[in-house]
Amino acid sequence: IFNEIIAHLGLLELPLKGRSYTWSNMQDSPLLEQLDWFFTSA
Template sequence: WLYNLNIPIDDNWLIIGDFNFIRSSENRNLPGGYVNDIFIFNEIIGHLGLLELPLKGRSYTWSNMQGSPLLQ
């Protein structure tokens, strides 16, 4: 559905959400990642002409709030 969005060139859009995809294997705190999913997600971003806004602060947006957090 994301690939088929018809965003007019003259309009500005902000698309936010948890897409459950990563842009590169460096975006994970554990090794791995599905290279094909990374490729397709980046292809969609390029096709739509989207820009990724930089994160400020923590590298990850989710934490399990435990004494030894999974993500830091």
């Protein structure tokens, strides 16, 4: 179902490579996370 929704919405997956962390909450004591997927529309 997940892949069907992605295809239906026309979303494109952006590769996330070469970084230890791909998201931060930008606080003084930051929460750093590595995202599994990142999608965008054309």
